[in-house]
Amino acid sequence: MKQWEKTLISPDCTMEEAIATLDRVAVRIVMVVDTQRQLLGTLTDGDVRRALLKQRPLATPVREVMCVSPRTAEKSWGRERILSVMEKYSLLQLPVVDAQGTVIGLQTLHDLLNRPRLNNPVFLMAGGFGTRLRPLTHNCPKPLLKVGDKPILEIILERFISAGFHRFFISTHYMPEMIRAHFGDGSRWGVDIRYVHEEVPLGTGGALGLLPHEEIDSPLFLMNGDLLTTLNFLNLLEFHETHGGAATMCVREYEYTVPYGVVESEGHTIRSMVEKPVHKFFINAGIYLLSPELVKSVQAETRIDMPTLLEQEIAQQRTVNMFPVHEYWLDIGRMEDFQRAQQEFASL
Structure with a gap:
C-alpha cells in the first residue's frame, strides 16, 4: 500500500x-x-x-x-x-x-x-545554428537566447535539476565557448556538467557517439536545447522503466484543419463531403529516453538523426515506445515561437 x-x-x-x-x-x-x-x-x-x-x-x-x-x-x-x-x-x-x-x-x-537524487545522465543538444532566428543568433547561440530573464537552456537545465537529476552532458558546435562560459562545470547549480563538441554537425543522434560510453549505465535523457516544456520527467522515466524497450520518444498531438470542403468519391460518384475536416497526428516532441545499449551502439563521428536511429531499432524488431506530452510544450524554432515564449513564460 x-x-x-x-x-x-x-x-x-x-x-x-x-x-x-x-x-x-x-x-x-x-x-x-x-x-x-x-x-x-x-x-x-x-x-x-x-x-x-x-x-x-x-x-x-x-x-x-x-x-x-x-x-x-x-x-x-x-x-x-x-x-x-x-x-x-x-x-x-x-x-x-x-x-x-x-x-x-x-x-x-x-x-x-527533499527530492531524490537520480543518476540518469541527461544529454542536452545545444549545437544548432538557429538560422531561422537570425539576426538574434548572429552573435548568440540559440540555447542562450533569453526567455524572460534566463537562457532557454538554463530553464531546461533547472527543470531537470528540480526533478533530482545531476549528471549532465551538453553537445556544442555553434559558438561553443559562449555556452561553456555560461554553464561552466555546473558547480553553480550543484551538479556536474560535461561537454562533447561536434567538429562538424552530426545530426540529432550522432553526438551520442561522442559520449563516454563506459559511463552510460542507466537510461539517458536526450532533449533538444530549444524546447520549453513543463513535462514531468519523473513520469517519463517511470513510463520508460515500466514498458522497457530500446527507447521512448515523447510525442505531441498536432491538429491540421483542411481549409476546404473535402469530397470523397468512388469513380465519378460523390460518396460524401466533409467541410473543413480536422486531422490529428502525433509529432516528434524532441525529447527521448534511450537505453544504455542504444546509446553505445552509435559509433564516434557517425552522422545520424534520431528518427533514423529509432527506425533502425524498429527494423531490428526492438521496441520503441511513445509517451504523449499533454503538458505545455513549445519548440522555439522560429521568430514567432520566440515571441510567443516571451508572452507565455510568466504563466509557466
Missing part, C-alpha cells in the same frame, strides 16, 4: 479516530473520501485544534469539522507548480486527484524539498 493511502478515512469517522490516524501517518493531514475514493474534504491537525478550541467532542464525525473545499493538484502538475500553490496558500500538503475527483496521491512539502 502506498503511504498516502493510509491517510484515507471515511466521513463517518470520529475526530478521535482521525486524530489516531494523524498520529500514525505523521503527515499532518487525512483525506476524507467516499467508498469510491472521491475526495470529500481534508482534515489537518490545525482543523482538529480549531474544533477542540470550540469544545467539539471527540465523538464528532469528521464530516462536521473537515475542510469541504480543499486545494488540490492534478497528476500532470510539475514540482514547481505544486510548490507555487503551496507557497501561495501556505500549505504543507496537497491532495492529488484525477479528472473525476478521485484521490490518486498526496504531495507534501517535506517530500518535495
